[in-house]
Amino acid sequence: xxxxxxxxxxxxxxLSFSNAYQAEVLLSVxxxxxxxxxxxxxxxxxxxxxxxxxxxxxxxxxxxxxxxxAFDNESLKDVIARATExxxxxxxxxxxxxxxxxxxxxxxxxDIHHATEEEMAAGAHIVIKKAQKENLIASGAYANDVSExxxxxxxxxxxxHAGSSCNxxxxxxxxxxxxxxxxxxxxxxxxxxxxxxxxxxxxxLESKNPQDIEPGEYEVILEPxxxxxxxxxxxxxxxxxxxYHEGASPLSGKMGTQVFGKNITIIDDPFHESxxxxxxxxxxxxxxxITFIKNGVLENIAYxxxxxxxxxxxxxxxALPAPNTMGPIPLHMYIAAGDKTRDAMINNVKRxxxxxxxxxxxxxxxxxxxxxxxxxxATFLIENGKIIRPVKNLRFNQSIPEALNNVVGIENKLTxxxxxxxxxxxxxxxxxxxxxxxxxxxxx
Amino acid sequence: MCTPIGYNKNANSDIMxxxxxxxxxxxxxxxYADVRIVDQSSEDVxxxxxxxxxxxxxxxxxxxxxxxxxxxxxxxxxxxxxEKGIDETIKKALAIVKASTAHKTSNVQLDELxxxxxxxxxxIKEDPFQVPMEEKIKILLAADNAQKVSDKIxxxxxSYQANRERKYFVSSIGSKIDQDIVWTGAGTDTTAVDGPELxxxxxxxxxxxxNQTRGFELVRELELEKHAPKYAQxxxxxxxxxxxxxxxFDIILDGNQLALQIHESCGHAVELDRVLGYxxxxxxxxxxxxxxxxxxxxGSDIVNLTADATIPGGLGTFGxxxxxxxxxxxxxxxxxxxxxxxxxxxxxxxxxxLNPNYNKKSNGTVRASSWSRLxxxxxxxxxxxxxxxxxxxxxxxxxxxxADTKYGIFMSTNRSWSIxxxxxxxxxxxxxxxEIKDGKLGRMLKNPTYQGITPQFWNSCxxxxxxxxxxxxxxxxxxxxxxxxxxxTGHGASPAxxxxxxxxxxxW
Numbered sequence: 001x002x003x004x005x006x007x008x009x010x011x012x013x014x015l016s017f018s019n020a021y022q023a024e025v026l027l028s029v030x031x032x033x034x035x036x037x038x039x040x041x042x043x044x045x046x047x048x049x050x051x052x053x054x055x056x057x058x059x060x061x062x063x064x065x066x067x068x069x070a071f072d073n074e075s076l077k078d079v080i081a082r083a084t085e086x087x088x089x090x091x092x093x094x095x096x097x098x099x100x101x102x103x104x105x106x107x108x109x110x111d112i113h114h115a116t117e118e119e120m121a122a123g124a125h126i127v128i129k130k131a132q133k134e135n136l137i138a139s140g141a142y143a144n145d146v147s148e149x150x151x152x153x154x155x156x157x158x159x160x161h162a163g164s165s166c167n168x169x170x171x172x173x174x175x176x177x178x179x180x181x182x183x184x185x186x187x188x189x190x191x192x193x194x195x196x197x198x199x200x201x202x203x204x205l206e207s208k209n210p211q212d213i214e215p216g217e218y219e220v221i222l223e224p225x226x227x228x229x230x231x232x233x234x235x236x237x238x239x240x241x242x243x244y245h246e247g248a249s250p251l252s253g254k255m256g257t258q259v260f261g262k263n264i265t266i267i268d269d270p271f272h273e274s275x276x277x278x279x280x281x282x283x284x285x286x287x288x289x290i291t292f293i294k295n296g297v298l299e300n301i302a303y304x305x306x307x308x309x310x311x312x313x314x315x316x317x318x319a320l321p322a323p324n325t326m327g328p329i330p331l332h333m334y335i336a337a338g339d340k341t342r343d344a345m346i347n348n349v350k351r352x353x354x355x356x357x358x359x360x361x362x363x364x365x366x367x368x369x370x371x372x373x374x375x376x377x378a379t380f381l382i383e384n385g386k387i388i389r390p391v392k393n394l395r396f397n398q399s400i401p402e403a404l405n406n407v408v409g410i411e412n413k414l415t416x417x418x419x420x421x422x423x424x425x426x427x428x429x430x431x432x433x434x435x436x437x438x439x440x441x442x443x444x
Numbered sequence: 445m446c447t448p449i450g451y452n453k454n455a456n457s458d459i460m461x462x463x464x465x466x467x468x469x470x471x472x473x474x475x476y477a478d479v480r481i482v483d484q485s486s487e488d489v490x491x492x493x494x495x496x497x498x499x500x501x502x503x504x505x506x507x508x509x510x511x512x513x514x515x516x517x518x519x520x521x522x523x524x525x526x527e528k529g530i531d532e533t534i535k536k537a538l539a540i541v542k543a544s545t546a547h548k549t550s551n552v553q554l555d556e557l558x559x560x561x562x563x564x565x566x567x568i569k570e571d572p573f574q575v576p577m578e579e580k581i582k583i584l585l586a587a588d589n590a591q592k593v594s595d596k597i598x599x600x601x602x603s604y605q606a607n608r609e610r611k612y613f614v615s616s617i618g619s620k621i622d623q624d625i626v627w628t629g630a631g632t633d634t635t636a637v638d639g640p641e642l643x644x645x646x647x648x649x650x651x652x653x654x655n656q657t658r659g660f661e662l663v664r665e666l667e668l669e670k671h672a673p674k675y676a677q678x679x680x681x682x683x684x685x686x687x688x689x690x691x692x693f694d695i696i697l698d699g700n701q702l703a704l705q706i707h708e709s710c711g712h713a714v715e716l717d718r719v720l721g722y723x724x725x726x727x728x729x730x731x732x733x734x735x736x737x738x739x740x741x742x743g744s745d746i747v748n749l750t751a752d753a754t755i756p757g758g759l760g761t762f763g764x765x766x767x768x769x770x771x772x773x774x775x776x777x778x779x780x781x782x783x784x785x786x787x788x789x790x791x792x793x794x795x796x797x798l799n800p801n802y803n804k805k806s807n808g809t810v811r812a813s814s815w816s817r818l819x820x821x822x823x824x825x826x827x828x829x830x831x832x833x834x835x836x837x838x839x840x841x842x843x844x845x846x847a848d849t850k851y852g853i854f855m856s857t858n859r860s861w862s863i864x865x866x867x868x869x870x871x872x873x874x875x876x877x878x879e880i881k882d883g884k885l886g887r888m889l890k891n892p893t894y895q896g897i898t899p900q901f902w903n904s905c906x907x908x909x910x911x912x913x914x915x916x917x918x919x920x921x922x923x924x925x926x927x928x929x930x931x932x933t934g935h936g937a938s939p940a941x942x943x944x945x946x947x948x949x950x951x952w
Contacts, residue, residue, distance in 0.1 A: 032927065048521035065501075225594050376865055395862075397949065
């Protein structure tokens with residue numbers, strides 16, 4: 001890592017090479033390692049380090065972006081010159097008003113922890129040993145990501161943050177079953193490899209000999225990993241200013257109205273006690289907690305500087321790196337916890353399915369936000385409040401807004417979930433949903 | 445003064461290969477080692493509603509060392525090409541070897557490979573990086589504006605992308621290979637909205653158009669401005685079209701949809717690393733287990749699937765893979781029978797142990813998405829061979845196929861895709877469909893979807909169009925691995941017919 005002062009000098013040097021109306025630089029420094037295991041041994045073990053600078057130059061509402069992975073003077077000059085050249089070739093964007101001005105940013109202490117190769121291998125080995133003891137096969141990955149991010153612009157914005165994460169995930173395979181578990185923490189010593197191993201092994205054992213089950217409409221208990229996977233596309237197509245104003249979001253035109261059940265509150269909080277804090281967005285604007293849906297009513301959506309100025313709204317600090325054709329996307333969004341325990345929710349199911357994970361979720365129609373996907377890594381039939389038996393995996397076709405209108409139970413706690421890569425944690429409770437449409441079965 | 449976009453300041457092959465050899469020479473004694481220096485350039489232009497929304501040029505230079513020692517791999521990569529940086533990278537790779545050795549249960553074996561000294565360059569007619577940016581913007585804005593055919597059009601988009609990879613590979617067996625791979629793509633995408641209804645049409649394909657290892661000549665041939673209005677009009681017409689009916693019907697899949705069907709249900713399923721469990725922790729495994737080799741009826745006897753990294757213009761075309769193995773053409777499925785996997789030097793050695801009847805070497809499909817990523821098995825061009833060319837079936841034309849269909853649905857251009865983690869149960873949606881009645885194309889249908897189980901589906905294939913309607917479609921967004929790698933792959937396909945498929949599986 002280079003540190004804030006060094007990066008500030010590099011950013012200022014790069015900006016000094018620009019004579020444009022406005023300019024912005026986004027700098028990154030990263031060191032990553034990933035130990036991957038399969039068939040009960042480490043098979044891929046890698047480390048890489050990189051740095052990068054992306055320059056955005058504005059000339060009369062014309063925008064050019066260029067990037068490179070070198071910080072020497074010649075490269076800094078070149079990246080600014082390339083962005084300037086592109087801006088000069090551009091047509092003006094009438095929707096562009098200005099890069100953002102400096103705002104007060106909450107300072108979050110740098111928190112960096114490098115995991116050694118031995119620590120990562122040892123974490124993998126704990127999972128492997130537990131699996132072997134039960135004659136199961138462990139696969140998984142132990143990732144350590146260390147990164148430093150800085151944003152500066154010609155209007156005086158300066159923002160810097162450094163952080164890291166350790167993330168252990170596994171899928172344990174049996175003859176006809178599998179189980180998933182993961183943990184994410186700031187330091188290697190905080191990663192609970194024993195619990196990851198125990199949870200995945202237990203799921204694999206409980207889900208062996210899965211039985212056929214007819215597709216159709218079922219009540220479901222979605223565990224936190226499944227809820228997170230369900231909500232991934234809502235994050236993108238839901239409270240996104242670009243898509244909202246295009247009329248292509250299921251929330252378009254519904255500000256202030258009841259869009260989901262009254263028990264649904266959806267918050268984006270980059271400072272939640274259980275996540276790694278992210279103090280600013282990719283334009284160096286401050287992030288803060290924002291409620292998108294309160295008791296089922298749409299109250300806010302996510303804006304970056306471009307869409308905030310274009311639509312005369314307040315910037316909520318949700319910019320992604322330029323050029324961003326996806327729109328502003330919340331990265332710390334979760335459904336607020338409810339008042340039920342997981343066991344109490346299972347007790348309330350008459351006939352339904354307990355789903356550990358979803359897989360290959362894809363959008364069928366963004367406006368309706370109906371999605372398809374599969375269950376994966378342990379699915380169970382529940383009857384009269386009891387888990388009866390494991391079942392084979394099913395395909396679902398389900399509208400997310402409909403599901404969020406049919407939530408009848410929300411767990412009283414949020415589980416932190418790893419993003420699989422990078423310094424990011426998502427949060428989710430277990431949900432009890434009264435109707436979920438399964439359309440076909442698979443063979444395992 | 446900036447360097448021209450796409451210009452590679454390190455493009456002197458001799459210098460870069462010497463640099464790679466210098467890195468290799470610093471690696472202490474190992475069973476095997478290779479070094480890849482990769483210099484990547486790309487440019488992207490995207491328009492939306494008549495405005496250039498993204499105009500970006502990117503460059504990235506770095507290298508990696510891959511060391512096989514004491515039966516395990518170590519891999520480290522860095523941007524830092526200084527002597528100190530190289531020493532640190534090698535030290536890191538060796539530390540990784542040591543950590544992996546502590547818990548190994550078996551040794552990695554590599555199949556034999558003769559050393560190769562060669563160069564490869566994508567044959568292109570017009571270097572996309574030399575075409576003035578003004579011209580690219582003009583082409584895209586014209587295509588964007590041409591989509592505004594109705595007040596129901598909510599979003600108009602056009603995109604262009606070009607990529608250049610200079611790869612410099614040396615290995616401890618004496619190979620020395622430099623490659624200059626260029627690929628280009630472009631397309632349009634129109635969104636029409638009316639109340640709660642939203643429909644899309646893309647030309648010539650969804651998800652950033654057509655992409656091939658060709659130069660700017662591809663963009664010119666696509667004639668985006670000329671074709672965009674027709675597809676925009678279809679998006680508008682879809683708003684009021686009937687919903688695709690539900691039932692078991694014969695379907696004809698257009699080549700651009702069949703390309704993704706091949707990708708998901710064949711391409712991923714034949715990756716030998718997946719089959720051996722190496723991807724179990726993330727993307728999953730495969731139903732095509734090793735005992736099925738040479739005897740499993742994957743499809744009907746007219747189904748012939750190949751992996752071919754030598755097809756001119758295919759997005760998965762190159763000279764050598766990232767282990768220095770020459771590009772090849774391999775039958776994966778011949779006359780319906782499962783024949784082979786796509787393989788690497790280490791996985792193929794495992795396969796020799798598992799199936800004594802298998803005696804082939806790596807078929808050269810290992811690639812990495814950048815200098816910072818570990819090379820792994822990736823699809824090259826995975827193709828459904830044209831009808832009538834592989835000894836079975838006949839070469840249909842699309843008109844003949846439609847005329848031969850009493851009732852069916854003709855579906856075109858992918859809209860959604862999903863498949864389970866062993867590649868059995870799939871579901872696809874397309875942008876558009878037309879009903880076929882008594883051999884004639886009839887009403888337009890919106891929201892078409894179909895679903896099936898892979899071997900049942902391919903065994904229901906009863907007609908494949910011939911070479912005149914065969915195109916190698918580019919799929920530039922194939923994800924795999926941890927850390928994730930996005931790879932560019934190709935799929936040759938012509939329209940084909942499948943019997944009694946579950947259609948209209950989604951309630952709208």
